[in-house]
Each structure stands twice: as C-alpha cells, then as structure tokens.
Amino acid sequence: MGATDAAAAREIAVDLAAIRAAHARIRPHIHRTPVLTSRSLDAAAEATLFFKCENLQKVGAFKARGACNAVFSLDDAESRRGVVTHSSGNHGAAVAWAAARRGIPAWVVMPENSAAVKKAAVRGLGATVRFCAPTLEARDTTCVAVQAETGALLVHPYDDWRVIAGQGTAALELLEQISDLDAIITPVGGGGLLSGTAIAARGVSPSIRVYGAEPAGADDAWRSLQRGQLVPQTDPRTIADGLRSSLGVKTFAVLSTLVDAIGTTSEDAIVQAMRLTWDKLKLIIEPSSAVPLAALLERKLPVAGLRVGIVISGGNVDLDRLPWQP
C-alpha cells in the first residue's frame, strides 16, 4: 500500500462490523436472496460462477439494502424530518420503499424526462416526486432546495457510509451461502455496491480478490484507479443505465484501497451476457447486471478456473423492448 492508499484507507469509515450491524438492522425488511449456478455459464466463462440474485430483492435491486440501512439508522427525531434523494432509477424506488417501511415521508428528485413507469413506481411507493431539468447541476440544486424547504435529510445514492454498509450486506450473505470463493465481482457505477462488497469480502476473507466491471463507454472507475485520482464521468455511452454515474469521494477511497482491478466491457458483450443470463439462468436482469459476466466473456478479468461470486444488481427493465430486439 503506497502513501496515497494509506491516506485513502484512513478515510474509510465502514468496516466488517459496521456491515454486520447493517445486516442485523435491515434483515427483517429485506429478502435473503438465493444464489444460482449454471453449468453452461460456467463453461462460457471458464470459471465456476455463483450468482447472488439481488434482482430478486425488494424493489428489484440491491439498492433496497443501502436505502433501508440509511433510513433505519436515523434516530426518531431525524426520521420525522423525512428523507430526500435524487435518482431516476432503482435508488429512488429503494428510498421510497424504505421510508414507507419506516412510516416517514420521502421526496425523490427525478429528471423531468424520466420514464413514466419509473415516476409511477416511486409514487406508488408513497414518495413525493420533484422534477428537475435532466442535468447533474439541476439534480443537486433541486435536492438542496427540497432539503431547505422540508428539512428532509439526504440519502445519497452511493457516497454515504450508511448506504455503502447496507450494500455490503449482499456480499456478506453470499459469503455465508457459498464457501471458498476465490473472487467476487460487482458492476461499478457510483461505486456503492463495489465498496460495500470489498469491505465485506476482505473483512471475511482477506485473500479474496475483489473486482469491478464497468462498460467501456462509462469507464470512470477504471480511469480513476489508473490515474490514482477521481476522474468524473462525462458523456457516458452505455446501455447499462445504472452505471453512468461518477465515483464519489468515499467510494473512490474504498476502491483505491481494496479493489484488485476493474474490467471494462463492450456494449455487444453486455447485451450478449444479458441475453445469456435470461436464457440460461431464467432470470430477468437489467443491462447493468450483465456487465460482470460480459467482462468474463471477454476475458477481461483473471479468474480462469476460480470460484467466483457475482452480484446481480437488479432486474428492472422495460419488458416491451428488449436490447436484442430490432
């Protein structure tokens, strides 16, 4: 570990004990998702794969874990203020769901051009939707405005230690369910899932290898780790809509310290891996969830012959239009 890594490590405020505490906190609310295997996918990847099915989680994504941990970590006085977040995707639904479980108000800031079905889903879970222009700046300023107006507390989609600890509980369960894993891979967008996974996995099994996988068209994590400094994602181009965000300060610190490598994948491989998973595992997964398998199909990560855990991140897709259809 170099001087920079050591500095980064000092900033990491979550450890295995915190992830175990998060698990105890959220366990009554979440599904303990199953782990599935497939010999044909093993053959395609030349490794033995164990898929942790967070597409079968509440709200159809691992995001339920982090949001639930953040919301149930609030003390009573804080909780009465309610929570706010910005997300056009799974994190918005997860915060709405977790707030409803606790019986507190939630506001979700979404770009005005979000899909109608996503707006309806968040409203159906009882949250108030606030629209903003489809830019990063508008998202942040609208979120700050909602906080100022309502007193609600921010639950950031990934750069929040409570959220990171919650996301780490998926790997904690996977390591309980499957013994002797040599490596674990998750998709990386903002880095919350990969950060929690790395802390949990290295805590339980110090020699395990931890990898991220991201689209070549949104490879800010790969570039950030290469350069040793946070490189924001501009102009992401990928079908994997959950992976278009930039790393945050906290997730960059964790990834710099605990992640062995990031594999980047082509769009063709993502669609191929998505379809292969639908076909062989009989699971609905969203494009972002196919990225780790895509990295293995393209031999971008050194796991030949190993026992590899993969976190399938979510299953929320438009069933009217599939990426392999004309």
Add this chain to the structure above:
Amino acid sequence: MGATDAAAAREIAVDLAAIRAAHARIRPHIHRTPVLTSRSLDAAAEATLFFKCENLQKVGAFKARGACNAVFSLDDAESRRGVVTHSSGNHGAAVAWAAARRGIPAWVVMPENSAAVKKAAVRGLGATVRFCAPTLEARDTTCVAVQAETGALLVHPYDDWRVIAGQGTAALELLEQISDLDAIITPVGGGGLLSGTAIAARGVSPSIRVYGAEPAGADDAWRSLQRGQLVPQTDPRTIADGLRSSLGVKTFAVLSTLVDAIGTTSEDAIVQAMRLTWDKLKLIIEPSSAVPLAALLERKLPVAGLRVGIVISGGNVDLDRLPWQP
C-alpha cells in the same frame, strides 16, 4: 370417496414413500430450487403465495425430476439399452439430460416441424433426434419403431409411475421449505406434475387442498373430472404449449382421487399473469407456468386469504418474441 374413486385409488402405485425414495435418488443431480414471494402478487391474488421455482431447475423445467428418477431407476442391464421418449418440449430435453448424466443413449422423437432451437437443445444434450409427422399417431408409431429397432426403453412424458414420483419431489421440497401451506396449485397438461404433487402433498399434510389450473382452451382435465371419465383433448387452443396434452390413465386415476378442483383460465389472463410474474418476480417463466396465477387473478379457485404454494413449471421461452408484444 365413491365406488369409482375407490377403484381409481387402488390403481395408484405411488405413495409418499416412493416420492421420498425418488428424491433421495435424484437429489445429487438436480437443483433444490428456491421459493420466492412477492407482496404485489399476493395483493393481486388476495392470498399469500409461495412460488416454487422449477424454471430454475436443470433444463429449465420440473421435467428434469421425473426423467431423472425414471432413468436412475433402471437397473444396469436395462440402462444399457438406453431410453426413448416423444416430446417436442421440456420432457425431451429432460430425458436427454438425464441419460447423459447416467452415460446411456437416448432417442427423442420430435415432430418434424419443431422449432430449430428445440432440436438443437436436445442434440446438444447428446440425444439422437428422430423426426415424425406432427400427429399423435405418428409420434406413437415412431416411438414404437425406435424401441423395436434399438431396444431402448420408453420414458413416457407423464403416464409413468417413476415419472410421476419424480415430479412429486418438487412439492416435497416446497413443503419442507414453507410450513403451514393451506393449498397447492400446479398447471395440468398430461397430469404428471399435478399427480406427483397431490400424492406428496396429501401424504405430508392430509388436509391440504390440491388444485390444478389449465387453459380453458385445453380443459380436458376439468372435463374429465366433471364427467368422471377420461375425456381426451382434441384441438387444444392455447398459448400454454406445455398443457396441450391429454391426461393419461394413471394421471386420471390420481387426479380423480386426490385433486379438489381444476380452475380454467382465459388466454388473456395467462398472458397477463406471465407478464406480471416477469415484472414482479423477475423470473422468466413460460406461458404454461403462468396458468395457476392466471386462475387466481380470475378468482377461479377458492383460496382467498390462504397460504398457497404454486409450482412454477418451467422457463423455456423464445426470447425474440414475447406474447405481449405486437
């Protein structure tokens, strides 16, 4: 139980002990599939539902259980003769898979107009495909011809006690996984799954209600039970391609004795239930597997407020063309 039922009961050659023995025999080869739940599906059905996910089974269907039990029940001399069956669907793949596991030859008789992907799947599992004209008669005569020519032993898709015992192991697991079920529902085509399920469920829990669900456009089981005699299916009209067969003599005997009712469903409800399952459970299921939920959406079975197990039978669908797409 009337005189006819008593006569039927005497013909039933499988009991709970036989299903337990089948389970011990096939357990090293099959997946113990998970059981999933969904609050939104519970709300839609007005019952508490537990889905036993046989779409996640080997070859993507419960058929792996029955075929495996039949193939591994053969003694060594028998097994050297190999096995033959007729099926354009999941049973053909299941027999091919089970024979390959045991290292014995398999022949699968398929209509010459079967989908190319199904022919390829059976061949990919190592079986020899024999084509026949797309009629019931041609299927049977071709199967007899293959037996005569090769000496292979028939593994009928459903009217075979070893197959029925194997299919019953899914319910046996479900009853171990979930306690206090009030009722259990499976789709009914030839009746092998429903027969095995009824014997297992009534054996474990005599007061449990056992229901079948079938398309109104292929309702021979409903008509047979109404009339008290086997009414063959002619001209089936349903998207649920796994449920177009007629009951057999053995499965009719079991259903007459042990099944409480059959619910019949519209084609619209089948497609709606299939899409709802994809959307909420994030599972790829084939149309036949959606029929029990369709029967509940149409309130065709009296399970309001009950704890209900549903066996999801399979997940083999054409991903290029979905029934809700134009």
